[in-house]
Amino acid sequence: MTIRVGHLYPDYLNIYADRGNIAVLVRRAELRGHELHVNAIGLDEELEPGAHDLLYVGGGQDREQALIAPDLAAKGPAIREAVAGGAAVLAVCGGYQLLGRGYRGRDGELMPGAGLFPHETVAGDARLIGDVLLECELEPGSRRTGSATTVCPGSRGVVSGARSGRTCTDRSSPGTRGLRTGWSLRRSRMRRARSHPCFRRSPTRSPRRPTEWPPSGRGPEVVAANSGGPVGHPIPPPASSVTRKGVRVVRGKCRERRRSEPIQGTHISPR
Amino acid sequence: VGVRLELERVAARAVGGLSRAAGRGGGTTLPGKLVWKLDPAAVDVLAARLPLGVVLQSGTNGKTTTTAMAAHILGSKEPLAWNRAGANLLSGITSALLSADGARLGLFEVDEGALPEAIRRTRPRAIGLANLFRDQLDRYGELELVAERWREAVRSLPAETRLVVNADDPVVADLADGRRAALRYGLDDHRHARPSLQHAADSKYCLRCGAPYVYVAAYVGHLGEYRCDACGHARPPLDVAARRIELDGLRSSRFLLCTPDGDAEIEVALPGLYNVYNATTAAALSLAAGTSLETIRLGLAGFSGAFGRFERISLGSRTVVMLLVKNPAGANEALRTLETGVPPVLVIALNDAIADGQDVSWIWDVDFEPLLPHVQHVVATGERAAELGLRLLYGGLERERLEVIAPLEEALDRGVELSEAGAELVILPTYTAMLALRGILTERGVVRPYWEPR
Numbered sequence: 001m002t003i004r005v006g007h008l009y010p011d012y013l014n015i016y017a018d019r020g021n022i023a024v025l026v027r028r029a030e031l032r033g034h035e036l037h038v039n040a041i042g043l044d045e046e047l048e049p050g051a052h053d054l055l056y057v058g059g060g061q062d063r064e065q066a067l068i069a070p071d072l073a074a075k076g077p078a079i080r081e082a083v084a085g086g087a088a089v090l091a092v093c094g095g096y097q098l099l100g101r102g103y104r105g106r107d108g109e110l111m112p113g114a115g116l117f118p119h120e121t122v123a124g125d126a127r128l129i130g131d132v133l134l135e136c137e138l139e140p141g142s143r144r145t146g147s148a149t150t151v152c153p154g155s156r157g158v159v160s161g162a163r164s165g166r167t168c169t170d171r172s173s174p175g176t177r178g179l180r181t182g183w184s185l186r187r188s189r190m191r192r193a194r195s196h197p198c199f200r201r202s203p204t205r206s207p208r209r210p211t212e213w214p215p216s217g218r219g220p221e222v223v224a225a226n227s228g229g230p231v232g233h234p235i236p237p238p239a240s241s242v243t244r245k246g247v248r249v250v251r252g253k254c255r256e257r258r259r260s261e262p263i264q265g266t267h268i269s270p271r
Numbered sequence: 272v273g274v275r276l277e278l279e280r281v282a283a284r285a286v287g288g289l290s291r292a293a294g295r296g297g298g299t300t301l302p303g304k305l306v307w308k309l310d311p312a313a314v315d316v317l318a319a320r321l322p323l324g325v326v327l328q329s330g331t332n333g334k335t336t337t338t339a340m341a342a343h344i345l346g347s348k349e350p351l352a353w354n355r356a357g358a359n360l361l362s363g364i365t366s367a368l369l370s371a372d373g374a375r376l377g378l379f380e381v382d383e384g385a386l387p388e389a390i391r392r393t394r395p396r397a398i399g400l401a402n403l404f405r406d407q408l409d410r411y412g413e414l415e416l417v418a419e420r421w422r423e424a425v426r427s428l429p430a431e432t433r434l435v436v437n438a439d440d441p442v443v444a445d446l447a448d449g450r451r452a453a454l455r456y457g458l459d460d461h462r463h464a465r466p467s468l469q470h471a472a473d474s475k476y477c478l479r480c481g482a483p484y485v486y487v488a489a490y491v492g493h494l495g496e497y498r499c500d501a502c503g504h505a506r507p508p509l510d511v512a513a514r515r516i517e518l519d520g521l522r523s524s525r526f527l528l529c530t531p532d533g534d535a536e537i538e539v540a541l542p543g544l545y546n547v548y549n550a551t552t553a554a555a556l557s558l559a560a561g562t563s564l565e566t567i568r569l570g571l572a573g574f575s576g577a578f579g580r581f582e583r584i585s586l587g588s589r590t591v592v593m594l595l596v597k598n599p600a601g602a603n604e605a606l607r608t609l610e611t612g613v614p615p616v617l618v619i620a621l622n623d624a625i626a627d628g629q630d631v632s633w634i635w636d637v638d639f640e641p642l643l644p645h646v647q648h649v650v651a652t653g654e655r656a657a658e659l660g661l662r663l664l665y666g667g668l669e670r671e672r673l674e675v676i677a678p679l680e681e682a683l684d685r686g687v688e689l690s691e692a693g694a695e696l697v698i699l700p701t702y703t704a705m706l707a708l709r710g711i712l713t714e715r716g717v718v719r720p721y722w723e724p725r
Binding site: 020245 | 405413657660666
């Protein structure tokens, strides 16, 4: 099958979680015998609802983010229509934050958001960059640990966020659009998501217990599931030994660099 | 102050000697760290004692090479206090000042983050500002944050301080906007422009109005000849320009240096357009410090590279070429120098210590793709070897051409084993990986320790 991806503002939001994720998507779709078509959607370019199975937004630097924010807000209705029509959204970092109601930057200025999610982001002083280990409760009561952004197939919601070197708990319940994300941290930027498959369900394990990564999971066919298409067969990831090695290292780094001070920095408040 | 400073100086030197004696590296920052801790104002006093004052050089990429080039030029006339080993925080500058007896001129490369304080304390007579690229985001944050700190620092400068700026970088050029005592330099040879901006290009939207710049020529990252069609903001006219540039693979580069004092044919034994930038920066900085064009020409001609940045090391029947990589813009340029003669074996070493940047996600911004189909073997090594390996696999490298060997020494040996006799083995290490690899090669007796002058 063909999966149509609309990549929003690749020229502007290009510092974190951008082309790495796209490269991973393309490659993994290919391994499953699907074709992934990626279209850039730039400033002043029309977003046509129904034209994409997945909308992708990465993270940019503050200056570039401010340049696209009004345009993204103007695309809000089209994005909401696309999502209502079955498109999935994967948004990371600034991309995710700007899909909320707005983003108040360090200078106190409010950038408008697209209004897809009911959250608002307020920039803090601390910079939050580092390895991320994520815990996600996809179904009530079953927490999963993973090291990447997870798409919850039922929810169409996307979660970003964890602080560097810290385990982040996210409880997005399936079947709902809204997220109850405790924290999304602006500069965490999902480096794990860049180096690993994003559309991947985390393995079922007991809370906070490290798990093998990647688990035998589902790849981009999750996108297909969201958009109403057929679900493909799970296949092992390419170079699974290299992937596993990498994940072991990152997991070690997360532990080693875990900080004990309370979370500061960008705060996303669901309202 | 004088007596106290002398005591500190004696104590600090003893510490440096002990550090070397104990085999803890060159002791290049330890004495400075000590004095810096005990008495930060000592830097101000030591710097003020230099009869010819202080010259600073900063920028994301090329600091060490540029400063070493400038040292080769300026040092031929005056004894220098110079942080040769690249210790570029205030402590490293303090160390260099402490150990430079009889120095008349201070020449220091300065970390981007430390620049405002270095300016405040050393009161430089000239400052070279080369470029701002995305780099070590865990440490510096975004480019705009560093730029804002630089703007503040520059605003506080006395009018007579010479500012030497790279006109090809919009953010850097803007620092000298309206400033009289400024020298603007850049490249001017469209034959070397890239067909399009790279993925990791940073300052590509107009500083004044936010519209995309039109690049008449993009040379390295976002450095080039830019113009905004919406509001007319453009690269300022060049006072110092590199024209008629000829690159000779991994060997050398030649260009015509055009200055207000006349033109000179420059030759440097370093590869790549980024080294033309470094040489032009060093030349402009030296001009601002009052050096003659002929001294500049001779100084650059005799220059052979700063340690680890670009080194060619014989290892038995093979040659190891080491090119430091530490951020997307720098790595792209290192890879670009390999395009003309792709090496059969490539060792890439990715560490994630503080000095490398703990955030290694920058490897996804590097354009490895064009090179990968042409290399026979890649050995990924260092602390984050596996993630690097994964990056390369997603970039299209075939699994059987990749080896992931985290320990550096094993990876080095494997790289040597894979290369044929007489061949060049190219190593691209991040900063601490470069130090470690150099340590290994020093132990084997093939390179000089970094704190010893060449």
